Amino acid sequence: MTEFDRGALRADLRQRRRALSAAERVRAGTQVGGLLEPYWNGARLAGYWACDGELPLHALPPTPPEAQYCLPCLLPDKRLAFAPWRPGEALKPNRYGIPEPDLPDQSLLRPEALDVVLVPLIGFTRDGTRLGSGGGYYDRSFAFLNHMPRPQRPQLIGIAYSFQELPRLPAAPWDVALDLIVTEREVIRTAG
Numbered sequence: 001m002t003e004f005d006r007g008a009l010r011a012d013l014r015q016r017r018r019a020l021s022a023a024e025r026v027r028a029g030t031q032v033g034g035l036l037e038p039y040w041n042g043a044r045l046a047g048y049w050a051c052d053g054e055l056p057l058h059a060l061p062p063t064p065p066e067a068q069y070c071l072p073c074l075l076p077d078k079r080l081a082f083a084p085w086r087p088g089e090a091l092k093p094n095r096y097g098i099p100e101p102d103l104p105d106q107s108l109l110r111p112e113a114l115d116v117v118l119v120p121l122i123g124f125t126r127d128g129t130r131l132g133s134g135g136g137y138y139d140r141s142f143a144f145l146n147h148m149p150r151p152q153r154p155q156l157i158g159i160a161y162s163f164q165e166l167p168r169l170p171a172a173p174w175d176v177a178l179d180l181i182v183t184e185r186e187v188i189r190t191a192g
């Protein structure tokens, strides 16, 4: 698949995601929250701030009292760092307009420090291949997993609407496979 095809596919899937009604999005978020229950454990758990029709995380299982909930922050080298965040704490928009915690760099966690990461998807296949936002942020940040046998910490859990499933998606050499995909309908254990 050429870069152009990937771009066109991404644009089409983004458009379809935006076309969902608010009620459909909220229902999907509620269902995904329930399905995540058995997997939402560990000391450091990362979600995302849903934008642009992404599957909302309003119904996540409660974060255990001793655990930290984190949100992704963009670093200048196009990697992600993760900021512990609680409702009410300050946020500022990043270059894409997505809210990020407003924390000094030394308070950010490295991807290696996380136990579970919810990865927002634009498209996916059942074997755990992912089409993301196109910036390569998650791939760059979790590239270390490609040198390790799976299962490995952190566990990468892709979050998507079931309509985002594709019959095939050629893996790019830099793609980092997902361990699990959760949609409003099911939990998919990937081949990886």
Ligand SMILES: Nc1nc2c(c(=O)[nH]1)N(C=O)[C@@H](CNc1ccc(C(=O)N[C@@H](CCC(=O)O)C(=O)O)cc1)CN2
Binding pocket: 007, 010, 011, 014, 048, 049, 050, 051, 054, 072, 073, 074, 080, 096, 098, 120, 132, 133, 134, 135, 136, 137, 138
């Ligand atoms: N909620 C959320 N937070 C996230 C991500 C995400 O996908 N969702 N990211 C996941 O990496 C990182 C931000 N990366 C992003 C990369 C590109 C665009 C984006 O909107 N790009 C183009 C459209 C590109 C296209 O359609 O081909 C734009 O600016 O309009 C947004 C976020 C970190 N935080």
Ligand SMILES: Nc1ncnc2c1ncn2[C@@H]1O[C@H](COP(=O)(O)OP(=O)(O)OP(=O)(O)O)[C@@H](O)[C@H]1O
Binding pocket: 006, 130, 131, 132, 133, 134, 135, 136, 137, 138, 139, 140, 143, 172, 174, 175
């Ligand atoms: N590990 C890496 N090292 C260097 N560049 C990378 C790496 N991973 C991805 N990239 C670059 O990032 C660009 C975008 O990659 P891709 O189209 O796979 O994004 P994506 O996986 O959809 O996005 P995201 O990871 O942000 O969700 C590619 O052109 C690629 O060159």
